[in-house]
Amino acid sequence: MAQYLLAGLVSLLMLAGAAFTLTAAIGIIRLPDLYSRMHAASKAGTVGAGLIFLAIGIHAGEISTFVRACAGIVFFIITAPISAHLLARASHEVGYPLYENTVRDKLQSRDSD
Numbered sequence: 001m002a003q004y005l006l007a008g009l010v011s012l013l014m015l016a017g018a019a020f021t022l023t024a025a026i027g028i029i030r031l032p033d034l035y036s037r038m039h040a041a042s043k044a045g046t047v048g049a050g051l052i053f054l055a056i057g058i059h060a061g062e063i064s065t066f067v068r069a070c071a072g073i074v075f076f077i078i079t080a081p082i083s084a085h086l087l088a089r090a091s092h093e094v095g096y097p098l099y100e101n102t103v104r105d106k107l108q109s110r111d112s113d
Helices: 002-030 035-061 063-093 106-111
Strands: none
Touching: 002 035, 035 063
16 A cells, blocks of 8 residues: 555656646746746746656655755756756857847846946
């Protein structure tokens, strides 16, 4: 019985991770500019990869694999927002345009101070 519950938990985590990853992929295709695409990829992609890592760690049944999976989750949580921020700043500095319906450019007002 416990095996079925564990398999169900792993399946739910894998499906949720795949759904978040699919959402990130759709966001990359559908969103209008680089900045919003980067937001979708970094947020939903990180959650999706984290859930998949968690499912792998649980499914393996070994503490060492689970710890490595948790280390991968921490690595994703730390590096994805930082890299997205740095890419957005670099894109803004070289003049990559915002979407025409953007209301406010907070980086431009910060740069002029």
